[in-house]
Amino acid sequence: MSTETTANETFNDSHVLDPAATTLSQESISQEITDIHAAYRQSVVEGKKAETQPRIDFAPYRSSLLRHPTKNLHHVDPETIELHSPAFGERDVHALESDLTIQHNGEPIGERIVVAGRVLDGDGRPVAGQLVEIWQANAAGRYIHKRDQHPAPIDPNFTGVGRAITGPNGEYSFTTIKPAPYPWKNHHNAWRPAHIHFSLFGTDFTQRMITQMYFPGDPLFSLDPIYQAITDQDARDRLVASYDHSITSHEWATGYNWDIVLTGSNRTWMEDEEGEN
Amino acid sequence: MPQAANTQAPALKLAPTPGQTIGPFYGYAMPFDKDNELVNQANPNSVRLHGVITDGKGEAIPDALLEIWQADEHGIVVSKDGSLVRDGYTFTGWGRTAVDNVGHYTFTTLNPGATEAGKAPFIMLTVFARGLLNRLFTRIYLPEDTAALASDPLLAALDDEQRRTLIATREEDGSLRFDIRLQGDLETVFLSYPRGS
Secondary structure (H helix, E strand, O other), rough: OOOOOOOOHHHOOHHHHHHHHHHOOOHHHHHHHHHHHHHHHHHHHHHOOOOOOOOOOOOHOOOOOOOOOOOOOOOOOOOHHHOOOOOOOOOOOOOOHHHHOOOOOOOOOOOOOEEEEEEEOOOOOEEEOOEEEEEEOOOOOOOOOOOOOOOOOOOOOOOOOOEEEEOOOOOOEEEEEEEOOOEEEOOOOOOOOOEEEEEEEEHHHHHEEEEEEOOOOOOOHHHHHOOHHOOOOOHHOOOOOOOOOOOEEOOOOOEOOEEEEOOOHHHHHHHHHHOOO | OOOOOOOOOOOOOOOOOOOOOOOOOOOOOOOOOOOEEEEOOOOOOEEEEEEEEEEEOOOOOOEEEEEEEEEHHHHHHHHOOOOOOOOOOOOOEEEEEEEOOOOEEEEEOOOOOOOOOOOOOOOEEEEEEEEOOOOOEEEOOOOOOOHHHHHHHHHHHOOHHHHHOOOOOOOOOEEOOOOOOOOOOOOOOOEEEEOOO
């Protein structure tokens, strides 16, 4: 939770900024996305199951080319350690860490928002007492991270990091500033839709996930190869928060609701099955 | 220990939220003080677990974040809180580390014991990286109990080359060495589980 430099922030960023990639046009990247999506929709028409996760092999996101396994994931029956998850609690996270607007002496610049929702497992059960971590760019689209050299202002009153422990019904709430879109080097004139990174734990470590929450109606959605790596429209929609006026508070902050569904617990049904035997 | 038959896993009632890449800018947010020290180095039972993560060209990946989750040396799953404050005495079983500029990582931990008699002990590993659109899971097996390794259901289902990617090497000083290859020759075997999505 500090802004101090960590080891991985100091290296040269030449590997991040691929000069060759920046010559690609948005049009050609968009065409690649369109072709992959069309092939996916056709496969669903032909009876293939709808996809719920991003492709890890998704060429329009150029950094994925050498960083995805080429072999299928090996399906395995979970064993003891895989049926449990690390525990976090009040000892780990102070209640004030969920307010990203009070971490410095002054008020951060930007649109104050509250993002609230619940963490559920794939059976709809609340994930209670578990760690949620977020990080994000500021209202100008700039991260505190040393390697972010986008020429937009740093806000001395905004770090953009928060943590919370979910309540008994899986609920969480963060007070923050609405992040802005920012440019990146995947191709020429590439811009990421505004997003907040979320890191989540479940009741089994196999439910561990990191994802990104987006804001409704972002005009950059169709152009973004990271978001579009999720080939299924319904699945993509699950990463978009809803504006929620019941979360909005009078003369203070606008509100967004976003519920997160993890994959299924294996411990519950495997234990049930053992009980029946 | 129930033996799952994958075909019997009940379907999810809700559609799971998709994952996304961790991106390049987690370095000021996710690491925390002593995040990779599950035990203090002064602990006489401490062991170094280390290795490098490489891409499809064999080049080091300098922007990956790794997490491990494991039982203690007696095979007990502890599930104690306090990981984020690291008091130096509480073994919580969980650790996190950002790899360094040359893709190298180190955890200070314990050799996990077998969670059941005759089972091969292993550490769960999760990989996040820029360029990796969703997290990957794998297992780091300890090399010593060759009988347990030989009867392990996962290892038995793999060919020799694949099996080698999941078994750590014990170095002369007692350290465990485990390299992660996201793609290419000796690509690490990554795992999926019932009810994954």
